[in-house]
Amino acid sequence: MPPNAQQPTTDESNVIDDAKTSVTVAVHQLFERYANKPADNLGPDRIGPHGVLELLEDLGIGSTDRKVLILAWLLKAKIQCEFTADEWNDGLVALGVVSIDDLRMVLEKEERILEKDASKLKTLYRFTYTFGKPEHHRKMDCETAIVYWKILFEDRYALLDAWTLFLRVQQIDVIKSDVWNLVLEFFEQIDANLSNYDDEAAWPVLLTDFVEHIRKEKCAVGAA
Amino acid sequence: MQYEVETIWPDLESGLDDIFGERRIEQKRYMTLYTHVYNHCINSIKSLVNPAILAPKSGRNSINDYRNGSLFSGSELYQRLKNYLERTVTEALQEGNEKHDEELFRFYVDKWKQFCFYFKVIDGIFDCLNKHLCEPGVEVNRDSKRVLFYVKTLLLRELDARFMQGVMDLIRQERDGQTIDRSFIRAVVEFYVDLGIDENSRSLERFYRQKFEKRFLGETENYYTTEADDFLQQNSFTEYMKKIEKRLNEEAERCNFYLHATTLQPLSQICETVFIQRKIELFQRDFGPLLEQERDDDLARIYQLCGRIEQGLEELKLALERHITRQGQNAIDEIAKKSPNDPREFMRGILEVHMRYKGLVSKSFRDEAGFKEALDKASSHFINKNAITKIAGNSSSKVPELIARYCDLLLRKSKDNIGEAEMEEQLQNVIAVFKYIEDKDVFQQFYTKMLSKRLIGGLSASDTAESQMISKLKQMCGIEYTNKLQRMFTDTELSKNITENFRKNCQEKDIALGLDFAIMVLGYSSWPSMPQLQMQMPLKLSETIEHFKNYYNTQHNGRKLSWIYSQSRGELSSTGFQKKYGFQAWTAQMAVLMLYNEAPKQALNLKEMMLQLNMPKDQLVPVVGSLLKCGDVAAGTEVENEIADTAVFALNPNFQSKKIKVDLTRTQMRSEVKKEAEKDKQYIEEDRRLVTEACIVRIMKTRKRLAHNELISEVLQQLSTRFTPNVMKVRTSIEGLMERLFLKRAEDAMNVYEYIA
Numbered sequence: 001m002p003p004n005a006q007q008p009t010t011d012e013s014n015v016i017d018d019a020k021t022s023v024t025v026a027v028h029q030l031f032e033r034y035a036n037k038p039a040d041n042l043g044p045d046r047i048g049p050h051g052v053l054e055l056l057e058d059l060g061i062g063s064t065d066r067k068v069l070i071l072a073w074l075l076k077a078k079i080q081c082e083f084t085a086d087e088w089n090d091g092l093v094a095l096g097v098v099s100i101d102d103l104r105m106v107l108e109k110e111e112r113i114l115e116k117d118a119s120k121l122k123t124l125y126r127f128t129y130t131f132g133k134p135e136h137h138r139k140m141d142c143e144t145a146i147v148y149w150k151i152l153f154e155d156r157y158a159l160l161d162a163w164t165l166f167l168r169v170q171q172i173d174v175i176k177s178d179v180w181n182l183v184l185e186f187f188e189q190i191d192a193n194l195s196n197y198d199d200e201a202a203w204p205v206l207l208t209d210f211v212e213h214i215r216k217e218k219c220a221v222g223a224a
Numbered sequence: 225m226q227y228e229v230e231t232i233w234p235d236l237e238s239g240l241d242d243i244f245g246e247r248r249i250e251q252k253r254y255m256t257l258y259t260h261v262y263n264h265c266i267n268s269i270k271s272l273v274n275p276a277i278l279a280p281k282s283g284r285n286s287i288n289d290y291r292n293g294s295l296f297s298g299s300e301l302y303q304r305l306k307n308y309l310e311r312t313v314t315e316a317l318q319e320g321n322e323k324h325d326e327e328l329f330r331f332y333v334d335k336w337k338q339f340c341f342y343f344k345v346i347d348g349i350f351d352c353l354n355k356h357l358c359e360p361g362v363e364v365n366r367d368s369k370r371v372l373f374y375v376k377t378l379l380l381r382e383l384d385a386r387f388m389q390g391v392m393d394l395i396r397q398e399r400d401g402q403t404i405d406r407s408f409i410r411a412v413v414e415f416y417v418d419l420g421i422d423e424n425s426r427s428l429e430r431f432y433r434q435k436f437e438k439r440f441l442g443e444t445e446n447y448y449t450t451e452a453d454d455f456l457q458q459n460s461f462t463e464y465m466k467k468i469e470k471r472l473n474e475e476a477e478r479c480n481f482y483l484h485a486t487t488l489q490p491l492s493q494i495c496e497t498v499f500i501q502r503k504i505e506l507f508q509r510d511f512g513p514l515l516e517q518e519r520d521d522d523l524a525r526i527y528q529l530c531g532r533i534e535q536g537l538e539e540l541k542l543a544l545e546r547h548i549t550r551q552g553q554n555a556i557d558e559i560a561k562k563s564p565n566d567p568r569e570f571m572r573g574i575l576e577v578h579m580r581y582k583g584l585v586s587k588s589f590r591d592e593a594g595f596k597e598a599l600d601k602a603s604s605h606f607i608n609k610n611a612i613t614k615i616a617g618n619s620s621s622k623v624p625e626l627i628a629r630y631c632d633l634l635l636r637k638s639k640d641n642i643g644e645a646e647m648e649e650q651l652q653n654v655i656a657v658f659k660y661i662e663d664k665d666v667f668q669q670f671y672t673k674m675l676s677k678r679l680i681g682g683l684s685a686s687d688t689a690e691s692q693m694i695s696k697l698k699q700m701c702g703i704e705y706t707n708k709l710q711r712m713f714t715d716t717e718l719s720k721n722i723t724e725n726f727r728k729n730c731q732e733k734d735i736a737l738g739l740d741f742a743i744m745v746l747g748y749s750s751w752p753s754m755p756q757l758q759m760q761m762p763l764k765l766s767e768t769i770e771h772f773k774n775y776y777n778t779q780h781n782g783r784k785l786s787w788i789y790s791q792s793r794g795e796l797s798s799t800g801f802q803k804k805y806g807f808q809a810w811t812a813q814m815a816v817l818m819l820y821n822e823a824p825k826q827a828l829n830l831k832e833m834m835l836q837l838n839m840p841k842d843q844l845v846p847v848v849g850s851l852l853k854c855g856d857v858a859a860g861t862e863v864e865n866e867i868a869d870t871a872v873f874a875l876n877p878n879f880q881s882k883k884i885k886v887d888l889t890r891t892q893m894r895s896e897v898k899k900e901a902e903k904d905k906q907y908i909e910e911d912r913r914l915v916t917e918a919c920i921v922r923i924m925k926t927r928k929r930l931a932h933n934e935l936i937s938e939v940l941q942q943l944s945t946r947f948t949p950n951v952m953k954v955r956t957s958i959e960g961l962m963e964r965l966f967l968k969r970a971e972d973a974m975n976v977y978e979y980i981a
Contacts, residue, residue, distance in 0.1 A: 178962055178969065185974055202932030202975045205956050 024089070026098035031088050045085040052081050058100050059107070066151055067107040073127045074110065080131065122184065125152065129180045139174040142167055149183070158192040159214075166210050179204045227267045229300050232260040237308065239349065243342050244312055257349045264301060265352040301353060305346075313339065313378050326408060328387065333415055380419070380435055387412075388436070392443045398478075399447060410482035412436075417484055437487055441494055444475075448498045456503070461510045465525045468499045496532045504530070508539045515547045524588035527595075537594060544581075545598040552577045552606025560611035567630035570612065574657055578603055604660045620948075621666045621905070627657060628670035635693065636678060637685045647689050655696045663947040665915075666908055668705060671697075673752050675709060679716045680744060680791050681889075701945065711750035719744040722776075729775050737768050739794075745776075745785075757790040757811075760838040762818045765794075765811070793889055800826075801879050807856075809888040812839075812847045817856065820875045827874035830867060841869070848873060854888050855879050912947060916957045919943060924967055924979040932975045 031047070034055050040048025047055070053063070061067050075091030077083055097103045114121050132148050133140035146164050153160055163183075182204050190197050197203075197211055239257045242249055249257075320331040391412055398404045419431045448471070456464055475495055479488045500507070507530055514522050530536035555573040563569045581599050589595040608623055616622040634642075634650055642650070661667055678684050690713065698706040723742045730737060761769065769787070776785060792811040796818070797804065809817065815837055820826050834844055845867060851857045857873045919942050924930060930938075936954060943949045958977070961967050970976040 176959075176963060178959065181969075182974065200933055202955075202969070202977075204959060205952065208952075208955075 023093055023096070023098055027089055027092045030092070030099070031085060035085070042082065047083040047088065049081040052083070059104050061104075061107070064147075064151055066154070067111055069128060069131075069148075069151060070107055070110050070114070070124065071103075072131060073124050074106075077131065078135065118188070125184050126181065128152065129177055139176055140180065141174055142172050145175040145180065153187065157187040159187065159190075162214060163210060166213055170209075172206070176204075179206050182207060227260075227264040229264070229304065232264055233301075233304060236260060236305075236349075240305075240308055240312075240346065243345050244316075249345065254349065258351070261301070261350055262352045305350065305353075310378065317378070326405075329408070329412060329415075332387075333411070336415070336419075380431060384435060388439055392439065395440070395478075396443065396447060399474075406482050413483055432484060437484070437490070440483075440487070441490055444491065445494050445498055448495060449502075452499055452503065456506070461506060462519075462522050462525075464506075465522065465529060468495075468529055469525070471495065471499070492532075500529050500536065501533050504533070504536065504539075507536075508543065511540050511543050512547065515544065520584060520588050523584065527589050527592075531592075537592075541594045541598045544595060545602045548577065548581050548599060548602035549605045551581075552602065553610055556606065556610040556612055560615060564612045564615050565626075567626045567633060570626045571630045571653070571657065574603075574607055575653055577606070578656065600660070604662070607657065607660045608662045620663050621670075621908070624661055624663055624667035625670050627654065627661065628667055628674055630654065631671060631693065632674040632678065635685055635689055636683050642685070644686075644688070647686065648692065651689070651693055651696060654693075655700060658697075659700065664701065664705075665911065665946045669752075669904060669908060672708060672712070675712060676752050676754075679712060681793075708750045711747055715746050715750065716744065719746075725779075726772060726775050730771065735771055737771065738764055739768065741768050741772075743772060746788075748786075754788050755790045756786075756788065757843055758839060759789060759812060759815060759843075760836070761789075761811075762815055800875065801877065803881075803884060805879075805881060806885045807888055808885065810847070810850075812843075813851060813888050816844075816847055816851065823875075825874070826877075827872055829870050829872045831869040834869070850888065854886070856888070912949070913953075913957065915946065916943065916949065916954055917961060920954075920957060920961055921966055924977060927979070929970065929976060929978045931973075932977065935977060 034047045034051035036044060036046075037048055037050045037054075039050040040046070042048040056063060056065075056068065059067075071077075072080070074095065075083060075087045077087050092098075092103070095103075095106050097106055114124060128148050129140055132144055146167065149160060149164070186203065186207055194211060194214060199208075199211075203211075236257060239249065239253065316335060317332075320328050320335075323331050391409060394404045394409060398406075413432070413436065416432045416436045451471075452464075455467055459467070472492070472495055475491055476488065479485070479491055483491070507526055511523070511526055514526070526540065527537070530540060552574070555577050556570070559566075559569045559573045578599075581602075585591060585595045585599050608620075609618075612626070613619065613622050631654055634647070634654070658664075658667065675690070678690075684690050694706050694709045694713065697709070719742075722745055726743065727741075760766075773785065776783070789811045793809060794811060794814055796807045796809060796814055798807060800820075807814075807817070816833060819828060819833060819836055823832075830841065830844065830848070833839070833848070834841055837844065848857070852873070855876055856879055857876055916939065919939050920935070923935060923938050923942070935958070936951060939954050940949055940951070958967070962969070962977075965980055967977045968980055970978050
């Protein structure tokens with residue numbers, strides 16, 4: 001039982017209410033721990049970058065860990081490295097999290113779920129695009145996209161490095177949302193040797209160019 | 225019992241003997257025999273139904289026994305009759321053992337006729353048996369014919385054994401070229417057919433088809449297979465084809481004369497298979513060389529022969545396509561070596577090849593759809609991709625440009641006066657070629673520009689011809705294609721009225737212009753863009769312009785006039801040279817020249833010109849350059865790309881020209897040409913992008929939801945009438961439209977697009 005629990009009454013709804021209240025209080029207390037850091041200077045009801053850093057330390061997560069994204073996603077955060085009070089409170093209450101340990105467990109659990117649940121992963125993935133770019137921008141810039149791909153996919157896909165290299169060499173500046181979305185499908189569906197890539201399918205032109213590029217390289221290597 | 229078989233048979237047998245012996249059977253005797261059979265049958269039924277007579281078995285078994293005839297005493301009678309007939313008939317036929325050929329045949333025919341008669345009688349006597357032998361569920365009357373049928377089979381066996389070979393030999397002899405007795409064979413065939421005549425034509429099948437026809441077709445196949453091989457070894461392919469024709473006709477005639485009409489179809493088929501189908505590679509192999517050698521008659525032959533076989537023409541069509549493409553490419557290769565930029569040569573080359581093969585397809589291939597298509601495909605190939613386009617760096621605008629220029633030459637005033645009929649023919653030729661141009665929108669662009677020049681310059685040879693061409697283009701491509709052209713034309717006509725009315729107006733108002741003035745008022749959107757020129761007009765001109773502005777405003781209040789001096793021109797008369805030359809010049813050139821009227825020592829430098837004309841330097845320099853080229857002015861210093869403002873240009877007093885009327889308008893600076901070409905290209909690109917997008921949106925709006933591949937193929941199809949779209953560009957357009965939220969990807973399927981309303 002949480003430390004500040006009041007004596008339970010015979011009335012059930014009261015019990016639930018009390019339980020709820022105690023959760024809310026706990027969550028709020030947690031919020032207070034990280035919010036309003038003077039170094040952040042964001043105003044009263046936010047956890048800023050420094051707070052987030054401390055939070056991550058307490059959680060034992062590195063800043064490029066996927067769980068950071070998952071946290072943002074679960075809390076429906078709008079801005080990177082920031083959580084509003086509402087986001088924090090609503091999110092954690094919904095998750096039933098009242099302590100750092102709880103949060104850590106939830107995040108780990110969620111990560112494992114995402115490994116198996118493709119449609120959930122898709123939701124996280126799409127969230128990342130909106131989240132990862134500045135709010136008023138329509139598109140995400142390329143370097144940011146690369147960072148997030150790395151975070152999300154780590155080493156799962158062999159073609160990721162080639163893709164990253166291609167984007168840089170071609171000096172692609174922005175990644176459109178359509179391209180972002182389809183990259184997930186691409187990596188999930190297409191073999192590393194591109195054997196099942198269908199030229200006639202509706203892949204974005206940038207991906208088509210990428211495939212062309214890889215094929216040419218292969219030929220060159222083969223010829224050499 | 226009285227009606228047992230044993231009892232009645234002797235009498236019946238003697239009756240049969242009488243019949244076969246051609247002894248008359250009297251009515252009474254006939255009835256007796258009939259009654260024998262009748263009673264016998266009736267009794268059999270009775271005994272069947274009477275349980276007392278039945279063997280001690282269950283009721284069900286008796287039905288089975290009934291079925292398989294074991295209890296059925298009628299069947300014994302039938303069996304005896306059958307045996308009798310077999311014996312007697314075989315004996316009767318033995319008589320013919322010594323006979324041969326025709327004699328034998330006659331013998332059989334006679335015997336058959338006899339038997340027919342006998343059987344009628346026998347049939348009558350054994351009528352009950354016929355009816356009785358019918359088991360429930362079995363065909364009625366089958367057995368009555370069974371007897372007959374059985375005899376026929378006997379007869380045929382004999383015929384076959386002795387006879388058929390002889391008949392086949394005869395036919396073979398006739399094929400070898402000998403004369404034979406055709407009526408004899410005809411009689412044989414009729415006999416076979418007769419044998420089969422019955423209510424059901426299945427019998428026709430059985431005898432004629434299986435015995436005679438089958439054998440005949442087999443022999444035919446063998447005969448001709450050998451002949452085909454032998455003949456080909458010794459003769460040319462052309463001769464072979466002629467041989468086939470001859471044989472096919474012969475066989476048709478043969479069939480007509482002494483075979484049954486229904487044999488014609490399988491007979492033709494066998495011949496075609498043997499002669500053509502099995503040698504199809506020869507036809508295909510020789511088709512190419514015959515094309516090369518232009519042997520139209522032989523080609524017609526191949527067409528007719530191969531056309532008889534399924535899929536026989538497919539290879540030929542492909543071969544034709546390849547051949548025409550090659551011929552076209554070769555022709556243009558030649559032209560490309562000498563004059564790759566000459567529209568007339570280009571057209572000539574195309575038309576020569578195209579016309580030649582159009583004629584061939586018509587003459588030798590009867591304008592068959594597949595061959596026409598081969599011609600079209602080939603024409604499309606060599607017209608759009610050839611040596612000339614290669615020299616031009618595979619630019620897709622070379623061909624449309626050349627053809628547009630050809631039109632321009634055709635429609636311009638020239639020394640050769642083309643009569644109306646010839647003009648019509650030439651225009652038809654152009655349209656015939658135009659049909660194959662892939663990038664028709666490029667052609668449109670060039671044509672529009674050239675038409676504009678012709679109209680403004682008054683260079684059209686004939687207004688009728690111009691109209692004709694526009695309407696032909698409209699027929700090909702629809703109104704949208706020729707809208708602007710039509711309006712340009714109309715504007716030109718109207719302008720004549722405007723000029724006339726203005727002149728009258730000036731007369732009425734007593735305004736003396738002091739010069740001959742004609743104006744063209746062009747609708748802005750219909751005409752190609754023309755460069756603006758900024759300058760100060762010579763006095764006389766600017767006065768006239770003012771007058772016209774006023775006049776026009778009274779006619780059309782609210783319309784804005786932009787003056788395009790760059791296209792205007794006029795005539796100057798001069799006294800400063802050795803002869804009284806008259807100069808046709810652009811207005812800008814005129815303005816420069818007229819400056820010299822006041823210029824000291826008749827020399828000016830650029831800065832002065834710029835000031836007096838109020839013209840920017842980059843527009844002035846080309847004008848001066850053109851006058852230099854014509855020799856009107858001479859440069860004081862070297863003219864390089866960057867001319868100093870102080871460069872001096874003096875009027876050239878020694879200017880000479882053969883003609884009194886000198887045309888200064890022919891020159892144009894090279895850089896302008898290049899710039900124009902660049903702009904044109906951009907314009908086309910932009911235009912295509914817009915058209916593509918509009919097309920995509922239009923399709924998606926109707927279909928709401930469409931798979932990627934289907935969308936692409938529909939777009940390609942719709943655009944192909946104007947130009948050949950590039951698939952990648954279409955995909956880029958689709959992506960662009962997705963970004964601008966006209967479409968989106970379907971949630972459930974990556975490859976499907978949905979329209980966003």
